[in-house]
Amino acid sequence: MDQIAGDLRLVSFRKEFGDFVAVDDIDILIPKGSFFALLGPSGCGKTTTLRMVAGLELPTAGQILIGDHDIASLKPYNRPVNTVFQSYALFPHLDIYENVAFGLRRRGVKDVATQVEAMLSLVELDAFARRKPSQLSGGQQQRVALTRALINRPEVLLLDEPLGALDLKLRRQMQLELKRIQTEVGITFVHVTHDQEEAMTMADTIAVMNQGKVEQLGSPMDLYENPKTTFVANFLGQSNLLTGEVMDRGDFVGVKVWGNHIKIPASRVATTNAKVWVGVRPEKIYISAESNHAHDHLGNQLIGTVLERSYIGVSTQFIVEIPGFLDDEKIMVFEQNVDASEVKAGDRVRISWDPSHTFALDAKQDAYAGDVLAEAE
Amino acid sequence: MNWIRKNIIMIVGLLVLFYMFIPVFVVIALSFNEPKSRLTYTFDKFTFDNWLHPCSGAEAMCPAVMVSLKIGLISTIGATILGTLMAYALMRYRFRGKGVANLLLFLPMASPEVVLGSSLLTLFVSASFPLGFWTILIAHIMFCLSFVVVTVKARLAGMDPRLEQAAMDLYANEWQTFRRITLPLLAPGIASAALLSFSLSFDDFIVTNFNSGSTVTFPMFVWGSAQRGIPVNVIGSAVFLIALAIVVLGQIIGARKRKALAA
Numbered sequence: 253m254d255q256i257a258g259d260l261r262l263v264s265f266r267k268e269f270g271d272f273v274a275v276d277d278i279d280i281l282i283p284k285g286s287f288f289a290l291l292g293p294s295g296c297g298k299t300t301t302l303r304m305v306a307g308l309e310l311p312t313a314g315q316i317l318i319g320d321h322d323i324a325s326l327k328p329y330n331r332p333v334n335t336v337f338q339s340y341a342l343f344p345h346l347d348i349y350e351n352v353a354f355g356l357r358r359r360g361v362k363d364v365a366t367q368v369e370a371m372l373s374l375v376e377l378d379a380f381a382r383r384k385p386s387q388l389s390g391g392q393q394q395r396v397a398l399t400r401a402l403i404n405r406p407e408v409l410l411l412d413e414p415l416g417a418l419d420l421k422l423r424r425q426m427q428l429e430l431k432r433i434q435t436e437v438g439i440t441f442v443h444v445t446h447d448q449e450e451a452m453t454m455a456d457t458i459a460v461m462n463q464g465k466v467e468q469l470g471s472p473m474d475l476y477e478n479p480k481t482t483f484v485a486n487f488l489g490q491s492n493l494l495t496g497e498v499m500d501r502g503d504f505v506g507v508k509v510w511g512n513h514i515k516i517p518a519s520r521v522a523t524t525n526a527k528v529w530v531g532v533r534p535e536k537i538y539i540s541a542e543s544n545h546a547h548d549h550l551g552n553q554l555i556g557t558v559l560e561r562s563y564i565g566v567s568t569q570f571i572v573e574i575p576g577f578l579d580d581e582k583i584m585v586f587e588q589n590v591d592a593s594e595v596k597a598g599d600r601v602r603i604s605w606d607p608s609h610t611f612a613l614d615a616k617q618d619a620y621a622g623d624v625l626a627e628a629e
Numbered sequence: 630m631n632w633i634r635k636n637i638i639m640i641v642g643l644l645v646l647f648y649m650f651i652p653v654f655v656v657i658a659l660s661f662n663e664p665k666s667r668l669t670y671t672f673d674k675f676t677f678d679n680w681l682h683p684c685s686g687a688e689a690m691c692p693a694v695m696v697s698l699k700i701g702l703i704s705t706i707g708a709t710i711l712g713t714l715m716a717y718a719l720m721r722y723r724f725r726g727k728g729v730a731n732l733l734l735f736l737p738m739a740s741p742e743v744v745l746g747s748s749l750l751t752l753f754v755s756a757s758f759p760l761g762f763w764t765i766l767i768a769h770i771m772f773c774l775s776f777v778v779v780t781v782k783a784r785l786a787g788m789d790p791r792l793e794q795a796a797m798d799l800y801a802n803e804w805q806t807f808r809r810i811t812l813p814l815l816a817p818g819i820a821s822a823a824l825l826s827f828s829l830s831f832d833d834f835i836v837t838n839f840n841s842g843s844t845v846t847f848p849m850f851v852w853g854s855a856q857r858g859i860p861v862n863v864i865g866s867a868v869f870l871i872a873l874a875i876v877v878l879g880q881i882i883g884a885r886k887r888k889a890l891a892a
Binding site: 306307308327328329333334335337338339341342343344345354355358359400401404 | 789791792795798799802805809813814
């Protein structure tokens with residue numbers, strides 16, 4: 253088992269349940285020692301992918317390589333892979349000590365006691381060694397689940413929504429803790445989540461999955477700043493998507509949006525199609541009174557009317573209506589609460605942003621793909 | 630008035646329980662009786678004789694009890710092992726004919742015992758299998774099996790399959806997973822299935838009567854002696870008391886476990 257080591261690679265990886273394609277020919281390379289997140293809405297195939305790497309589900313086709321070894325057909329107990337389950341799956345009839353020792357005992361390791369005790373004191377659970385899992389709080393159970401997996405020093409640690417059952421504050425704390433542990437032990441972590449913030453906080457690389465396919469793969473910053481599909485643009489944060497038509501191409505692409513001229517750097521246009529969605533993140537936009545020309549130098553500008561203004565603490569959010577735009581193309585603007593905003597609901601405003609914060613996507617895609625709020629309606 | 634209103638459920642409950650236990654109390658009382666005639670309910674004379682020499686009154690009784698105990702034990706062990714494995718297979722694996730197997734397992738519970746007994750008899754006779762201890766055992770394992778499967782299946786349904794997956798993920802092979810995780814977690818279900826099997830087997834009369842040949846079990850003995858008079862036998866009372874003790878003991882152990890968990 254020990255000789256299986258190296259990068260984790262999924263090659264033309266596929267899973268079908270009857271007619272339903274859960275995972276549709278994905279290829280992913282996860283470098284050894286990295287923190288990798290599979291991010292997507294429920295039913296996108298991320299958990300199925302994880303279960304197949306763990307060996308709890310057999311792929312219909314494709315390879316799972318660790319280094320040069322294909323582990324796709326190995327039994328779960330022959331893989332150098334351990335899992336932290338969503339509901340922890342701690343053994344209720346065994347105490348914490350035996351839960352943590354379980355993997356070591358099954359492999360016939362000699363110094364079980366020393367290792368378990370050292371590990372338990374490391375995670376500050378030594379006082380609970382003889383308690384049953386049901387006597388621990390959610391956060392403690394979570395730590396036991398993590399310890400039980402990590403003590404085996406697997407090549408790959410799989411985490412299936414490990415923080416889902418914790419409350420918000422504890423979740424934040426555990427996110428940082430997980431990231432710290434991963435950096436310390438240097439084990440490859442593959443983390444499945446539907447929480448974009450969680451993925452962005454911890455992962456080095458994120459694969460955004462949708463309907464069994466990888467929509468886009470990259471660093472959190474790359475995905476956020478430079479989404480390649482409307483799904484990614486909506487699923488990671490929020491985006492204003494406007495109907496545009498490419499007029500001229502050069503270093504900057506000129507796009508007409510309902511009569512307004514918008515500039516986009518050529519490198520940020522993800523399509524050769526003339527019909528595009530022009531995208532810009534709400535927090536990249538400056539909002540000021542129509543008479544205020546302080547942001548004119550930025551380059552992209554629109555004039556409109558504030559429909560709604562809501563104060564939410566860290567920022568103030570505006571919904572701005574631009575004359576000539578479609579009903580569902582009202583522009584959302586987030587303004588940091590540094591000074592009291594000069595703009596009120598009903599005011600005529602000038603909104604400005606830098607062309608380098610603009611991106612363009614193929615207009616053939618659904619503008620609402622991956623928009624959690626719109627899909628819930 | 631208020632007191633009655635508050636405790637009415639309790640009172641009714643106790644009355645119902647009392648009503649249910651009257652026959653048992655009568656038997657216990659009569660076990661201390663030394664009757665003049667076989668056909669009387671009058672309490673003539675108090676005696677410990679029945680309890681001191683339980684086998685002396687009726688010669689055939691104690692051998693019959695032994696036969697019933699033996700059959701009860703063996704069929705319990707057989708049915709519990711087979712039934713647990715069947716329940717596991719039905720819950721955890723997908724295979725051809727699973728639906729049919731599920732349905733067929735319900736049949737022995739659903740069909741009248743007379744039908745069950747007579748069709749088994751037909752089978753044994755047509756196969757010219759000699760009736761006796763072994764045919765009783767086969768019959769008992771057969772009908773106990775359904776109850777074991779149903780009981781263990783219910784326990785398995787309440788068990789998170791991820792526990793077994795977690796064990797496999799932590800390097801336990803199929804056997805180790807079953808032995809270390811599945812079996813301990815199923816134990817309460819298996820234990821109640823075994824108790825149920827034993828009591829079903831021990832007191833079965835109808836099916837046994839069809840398939841016993843010349844072997845006499847305890848219920849058959851009681852039936853036989855009841856036709857000749859009132860069967861005042863101590864064993865019946867003793868069995869009841871033992872059953873009562875087991876129930877009380879189970880409650881106490883359960884309460885202790887809960888207390889330990891709460892601490």
